[in-house]
Each structure stands twice: as structure tokens, then as C-alpha cells.
Amino acid sequence: xxxxxxxxxxxxxxxxxxxxxxxxxxxxxxxxxxxxxxxxxxxxxxxxxxxxxxxxxxxxxxxxxxxxxxxxxxxxxxxxxxxxxxxxxxxxxxxxxxxxxxxxxxxxxxxxxx
Amino acid sequence: xxxxxxxxxxxxxxxxxxxxxxxxxxxxxxxxxxxxxxxxxxxxxxxxxxxxxxxxxxxxxxxxxxxxxxxxxxxxxxxxxxxxxxxxxxxxxxxxxxxxxxxxxxxxxxxxxxx
Numbered sequence: 001x002x003x004x005x006x007x008x009x010x011x012x013x014x015x016x017x018x019x020x021x022x023x024x025x026x027x028x029x030x031x032x033x034x035x036x037x038x039x040x041x042x043x044x045x046x047x048x049x050x051x052x053x054x055x056x057x058x059x060x061x062x063x064x065x066x067x068x069x070x071x072x073x074x075x076x077x078x079x080x081x082x083x084x085x086x087x088x089x090x091x092x093x094x095x096x097x098x099x100x101x102x103x104x105x106x107x108x109x110x111x112x113x114x
Numbered sequence: 115x116x117x118x119x120x121x122x123x124x125x126x127x128x129x130x131x132x133x134x135x136x137x138x139x140x141x142x143x144x145x146x147x148x149x150x151x152x153x154x155x156x157x158x159x160x161x162x163x164x165x166x167x168x169x170x171x172x173x174x175x176x177x178x179x180x181x182x183x184x185x186x187x188x189x190x191x192x193x194x195x196x197x198x199x200x201x202x203x204x205x206x207x208x209x210x211x212x213x214x215x216x217x218x219x220x221x222x223x224x225x226x227x228x229x
Contacts, residue, residue, distance in 0.1 A: 009154070032216050043118075043204055043220035044157075090156065094216035101147070101172075102218055106156035 002027045004091050006105035013081045014113050021076040021108050023091030031093040033074040034102065035065055038088045047089075050074065061085070086112045117141070118221035120205050126227045133192040135224050137205030144210045146188035147218065148172075148180060151202040160203075163188055164210075195228045202226075 003026045013019050025031065032051055036044040048059025055067040065076045074091060088109045094102040121136040139146065147162040149172075159172030161180040169180050177199060181189045188207075192199055202225050206218040 034217065036220075041223070041225075043222040044206075044218075045220070046217060049217060092218075101159060101162060102216060104157040106154065 002031070002093060002103045004093055004103050004105035006089075006091055006108045008108045009106070010109045010111065012111040012113055015083050016080050019076075019078045019081045019085070019110070021089050021091075021110070023074045023076065023105060025072050025074065025091075025093045027072070027093055029096065030069060032096060033065075033067060034092040034094070035059065035063070035074070035076050036090045036092060036104075037061075038090065038107075040087070044090060047076070081110075081112055083112045083114070086110055118205055118207055118219050120203075120221040120224045122224050123222065124225050124227075126229065127195050128229050129196060131195050131228075133195050133226065133228075135190040135192075135203055135205075135226070137188045137190070137221055138186050139188075139205075139207040139219070140186065141207065141209070141219070142185065143207035143219070144185070145208045146182065147206040147208075148178075148188065148190045149204040149206065150174065151204055151223070157204065160190065192226075195226075197228050200226060200228045 005024045034049045035047040038044045047063050048057050050057050050067045063078050088107045090107045091105040092102040118139045148160045149157040158174050163169045163182045179191045202223050204223050205221040208218050
């Protein structure tokens with residue numbers, strides 16, 4: 001069965017520092033890959049997605065993610081974190097064919113310190 | 115932009131009450147989903163629907179039912195609310211257009227408290 005692991009429940013980063021959030025997946029074949037962000041009390045917003053081609057994908061708000069097939073990973077990065085980036089981040093995977101149900105990781109809460 | 119609207123942002127209900135959570139999307143999406151979100155557990159799929167009057171169970175359907183009478187509307191029903199159904203409920207939709215990317219568009223959530 002497919003699964004998504006986000007090993008860090010909480011991460012604290014100083015404002016201006018770089019960020020990397022980890023995501024590993026278990027899937028039968030290379031899935032579609034997504035990162036979503038959720039601000040407190042809000043729904044989920046898509047940050048970026050990988051379908052094919054260049055394994056480094058750019059998203060909104062200055063985020064990027066790199067797909068590494070050999071490691072079954074899709075880590076999210078940002079070179080310089082802003083206080084407004086404090087939120088919960090979810091990695092998700094979905095099938096390339098068939099029904100469109102995504103499997104989500106349990107999330108990583110990002111705290112930004114001044 | 116795709117808009118998914120959940121009619122109630124906050125609800126407080128009593129144990130045993132029947133609860134309706136409504137979701138409407140305005141982008142003619144075929145697929146609609148209900149997730150439940152709890153701290154430490156992430157998002158868990160309750161039910162989804164690929165077409166009007168069609169529904170499929172997700173990972174945690176017990177205690178819930180759904181209704182999709184119109185393409186744009188997907189309702190989650192708690193027949194007899196219990197305290198362990200206190201949670202954040204998220205509705206989402208997606209298209210089956212080409213390419214079928216599976217990207218989900220989410221509403222802002224409905225926070226339900228059952229006393």
C-alpha cells in the first residue's frame with residue numbers, strides 16, 4: 001500500500017535561514033507528487049507539484065522541491081524563510097492513472113523564530 | 115480560480131444530533147472528496163465521489179454518509195454525532211481533465227465540535 005512519511009513533526013527555523021522539509025514515499029510506481037501548505041484555521045493550498053520532466057520544481061512563495069527517484073524522496077526547500085511561512089506543510093502522492101485519490105503525509109509544522 | 119466553499123466554518127453540536135456539512139465547487143469538477151484532519155494523524159479520507167449519485171468509501175467511512183445530488187455539491191452527513199467526531203473537516207475537488215494530474219483544490223474547512 002502507498003504511504004507518505006514526513007519524519008519531522010515540528011521544525012523551528014530562524015527567520016532568514018534556509019529550510020528543508022523531508023518527504024519519503026512508498027508507491028508501486030512513480031506517482032504524482034505534491035506539497036501543500038496550511039495556515040492556521042485554513043484549508044490546504046498547493047505549493048508545487050511534480051508530474052514529469054525536470055526533477056527540480058519551482059512553486060509559489062519561493063519554494064522548490066526536488067524529486068529523487070532513487071531515494072523515493074520529494075523534499076521541500078526554501079533558501080530564506082520569512083515569518084509568514086509559519087504553517088503546516090503536507091506532502092502528498094497520487095496515482096498516474098485511475099482515480100485521483102491522494103495519500104497525505106501527517107504533516108510538518110514549521111515554526112519561525114525571530 | 116477554483117473555489118471550493120464549505121458553508122459552515124464552525125459548528126457546535128450535541129451528541130446524537132444529525133449534522134450536515136455542505137460543500138460546493140464552482141469549476142465543474144467531476145471528483146469531490148471529504149477528509150477529516152486531526153492533530154498528529156494528518157488528513158484521512160472519509161468518502162469521495164466521481165460523479166453525481168456515485169460515492170466510494172475512503173479510509174474511515176464509519177459513522178458518516180454522503181450525498182451528491184448535483185455535480186457541484188457534496189454533502190457529508192453524520193447521522194448521530196459523537197464526541198469522537200470532533201474534528202476539522204475538509205472538502206476538496208479535482209478534475210478528470212487531461213492531463214489528469216490529481217491535484218486537489220480545498221475548501222477552508224469546517225471545524226466541528228460535538229459536546
